[in-house]
Amino acid sequence: MEKAQIAVVGLGVMGQNLALNIANKGFPVAVYNRTETKTTEFIEGPAKGKKIVGTYSYGELAKALEKPRRILLMVKAGPAVDAVIDQIKPYLEPGDILIDGGNSFFEDTERRNKTLTAEGFMFVGAGVSGGEEGALHGPSIMPGGNRRAWEALKDIFVAAAAKAEDGESCVDYMGPRGAGHYVKMVHNGIEYAIMQLIAEVYDVLHRGLGMPEAELGEIFTQWNAGSLSSYLVEITADILKTKDEQTGKPILEVILDEAKQKGTGKWTSQNAYDLGAATHAINAAVSSRIISGMKEQRVEASKVLKGPEPVFRGDRQQLIDAAKEALYAGVILSYAQGFSLMGLASQEYDYKFDMKRIAKIWRAGCIIRADRLDDIMDAYDRNNALDNLLMDRHFREIVMPRQGAMRYFITTAIGMGIPVYAMSAVLGYFDAFRTARLPANLTQAQRDYFGAHTYRRLDREGSFHTEWLGSQPSED
């Protein structure tokens, strides 16, 4: 029998769809799942008639593969990845390639890469974005790790990945060790930020303007046809127009307002704090998910903590237009923060990221795909050492004229008592970044006052301490 060119271990929906996708591109696939019935159901169901062979032990799986073996793990991020690696290793030979296609934390990928490399295996940590549909029809794939392994996987991944409008495949080598999962983590951080910005726009226009979901859905459809054209805006329009089958109400009316999270957004913020990156939008999005989870407390608090009624008395169209422009600028600022973080990570971890290449493979297949990613590519083409997208003229010319819309949107929302934390955070980032002199001089003075932590001066080199007025022991 023809040997399989790649194995997929873990037949959750993502694993199944990736196996189908790869087989549909002409590569024979071997599959394995811990629960045997799942393998049989898959083989006799969606995989029937395709070049997919089911295996029921790791020994059988190893025999079904051509060498060097290529094994794609699609198991839940965390200890399950280590467990599967440990179980499968005895059946592998040096030179075989293990690929972790889950949402693993990049430091885990660093650790696994080190161990597996020392044992003679080749390891690739590959971020895969695009959800179930993407996995089946073409995800964006962010592989990092062993470069030779990437070369050996390239044909399969290029065939399986999404294609951008220019026909380019949305997969490329991101860098050594944990680089692929790092890029996927930041992708998700930006995903969190954009989702929260959209949620705030929905809240202000729905609750503040009293605009029904279906009408708002039409507005999002219009926005998606213009500068805001992107997957997240497109699906928001669909969601707003969807009715609940049971009650006939807009589906959003019946969905509990508690946002869950599996950790990637939080990791992005945590890592940004570690590296000293200002990721205001992502941090605000993570905090917004956390406070959304405090449902019971919020319900109790809403009975006693009164604020303004969310009633808007101004020009409706002006607020709708401002929301659109604010969202556009907010999204750009979210990308700017994510890319700046990757710039710092590139140095810190020696990932040697090629930002243009990252923007290139985010153009299709992934959750944050958007027309503007082409512009991000162009910006890095003009200057591949760009620290911040805002320093590129094109992006400056998008954000600067829209700051008025952001300010109007935010102040209007604040006046109505509607939380717009992420939008305020992105504007706060913009305002801080463009401010040559921030009040951190006072912070430094306070630190020196209570802890003699010293400060630097504008007019002289060195480290200074002041005997502060009130800090002197009193004379009487």
Ligand code: 6PG
């Ligand atoms: C993607 C998504 C995907 C997943 C997120 C959801 O790129 O396809 O990001 O990876 O939907 O992990 O994350 P949360 O559960 O944290 O929202």
